[in-house]
Amino acid sequence: MASTATAGAAHTAKPQESLLQRILKRPITATFIAIALGFAVAAVLLAVAGYDPVASFAALFEGVFSKPKYISNTIIKASPIILTGISVAFAFKTGMFNIGAEGQYVAGAVCAVLVGSTLDLPMVLQVPVVILAGIAGGAAIGAITGFLKARFGIHEVITAIMLNWTMLYLNNFVVNSEMFHRPSSTSSIPVNPSSYTMILPEWKLSDQGLETLQNVPWLYDFLVKTDVNIAFIVAILVAIAIWFVLYRSKLGFELRAVGFNRDAAEFAGMPVERNTVLAMVIAGGISGLAGALMITGIQPHCISTLAAFENYGFNGFSVALIAGSSPIGCIFAGLLFGGLLYGGTSVQMAVGAPTDIINIMIGTIVFFVALARVVTLIAERLEKRSAERAQIAAATPDAQEANHA
Template sequence: MKALIKFLRKPIASSIVAILLGFLVAAVVLAVAGYDPLGSFGALFSGALGRPKYIANVIIKATPILLTGVGVAFAFQTGLFNIGAEGQYILGTILTSIVGVMVDLPPVLEIPLLICCGIFGGALLGAFIGFLKAKFGIHEVITSIMTNWIMLYLCNFVVMSDTFHKENSTSALPINTSGYTTILYNWKKSDAGIEFLNGIPWLKEVLLKTDLNIGFIVGILVAIFAGWLLSRTKLGYELRAVGYNRDAARFSGINVDRSIILCMVISGAFCGLAGSLNITGISPHAITQLAAQEGYGFNGLSVAFIAGCSTVGCIPSSLLFAGLIYGGMSVQQVMGAPSDIINIMIGTIVFFIALPGITNALADWIERRHKEPDPNEVPVAKDGTPLPKREA
């Protein structure tokens, strides 16, 4: 019992309890709607982890939301709410796509160039939002929401423009293959590669049937880097100080305006990197016409919040999120239950994560119920003075 109480007092406990509650609520909703909850969860798990291919796809899906999540978490820790991750992601994809089509260098140069383009795109948009906030006091939430839509239409404009439009499709031209970050892209399709892979069926399935790419590794490194930057460097200290108390930070000599802009630049850079990795790593390696926001930014918010806005925590939380989304598709195929149940589940998880006191309250409650009456305890009045012991 003591171990349980101790566990409940740890910060990670609230995430785990929230996840369990998310499953519970989803089970209730499914049962009320007349579907088999256990069967649905079975379909969810086998849909996410049942085959090597599925696991690889979960990792692929986790990559962009890991990075946008890190971007959101980074900004959140410095007191900014970057709801514009979506737009920064899109601008990252646009610039990567444009340069990837126009420039064809050897892969050692092309890949870093494209990645830099994506980072630049996101950072540029972040800088714009930060600049408007620092210089004109315009709330970052407004500019973020507006730029999300502006970027969506900019993307559609580039896709449909004469230079980049791929005929008879709704997408732009794919980037040059030298920019692909898919793992072993050329080798795995060569004769030698296929012959080798025939010997290892699971690896063959993973490599040939998915677009497994370097993205997630980059994402992990970035998450660790962002955590280091925030907690171990002078710059991170300044950024967080501005987030905690702007006036105190200004008084101690920190350039607050510069900090706000810089924070949005860094946060935007992570989101732009996400876009860049999606273009270079996943087919069709091109931007496509967008009818609505794709949700990379908004899912990044959820990933960041499930992780309690810890940048490193975004790694497991993005995997969880991607697993739920990807596995959720088979809930509909196998059980016929609407896959929207996954969104209900994720929403519930985030909702319970928002309630910080819930696990502590639970721990207190258990402690009170199981507390052995202590014979030596002196009864204490409300103001702290000891009360005379009652005679039995």
């Protein structure tokens, strides 16, 4: 009887996980491994091309952290990517593949210019109106994608790709239109100054502001020498709001349920079609917000003729992947992207290495993040081995006791 009980306990007892197994099972572990491998691949390529990897990476980090204005520019570069990343991550959580964040971003920028250059209200009214116009532009493009998916079953990837190009050509049409074209340029007229969302735009350039800030060199470098604006603050607030909607609201539960199992959600009485459209409206609005904040927050406050996409939406796709579709994680993944993109220019100036190395590094990081399942498999393999060893160790005394009897 004792032998039987011992054997039963051996089968039911779960072996304690090792520290390595617990670490490998964390999603963030795969991300850190992917980033490390991205740097390793870039180092090999730099060495093969005849450049010093250590000097190159030193230049990269100096180009991000060595001066306050570099940090400011990194944050400015990262802010729209964080927002488009949140847009893509939110769509992922609701079962939608928002490859159209680029077109939604362009739509937001175009609508912000149309409204911001036409109206000239007091700033307290102008800024919200222009921002809402950008959100509406992106949301409208997202709504088209969601409606076609919900009503006719047209895959969102096909629709979104077509709408990306549609918005690129619409952008160019607006730039070259008689009403909005700026003479002797390839740009549109800028939005009115009452639309600006820079931090202290007038005060920091006034005599009083300059005199005050010059007494604090780092703050002078951070504020005066860059177009620092409210986009990063807005991105953080949006990330928190989207996290709350997804995980602390009835709407978020329904949206995630539709994404997880459309048929089960419909059987449970959830409005599947409405939630599909709503998910893309929200995702599109976030990308449109990114476009509007770029127009209102950064010189020259206008749109230009596009020969190709600016990649804010496509980089947001990579940010969402690295963040594991976590809205909060998109903040840190976006800052990583912003640092690589902005600091990468320093690599070329310091050691002469082409900035394409940075693009290769980014691509490698995304590639290895996509292979994150390998890390999980390793953890599962270690867990299986531990279970087998535990069973053998538990069974050995029973076998000895049986032979003695």
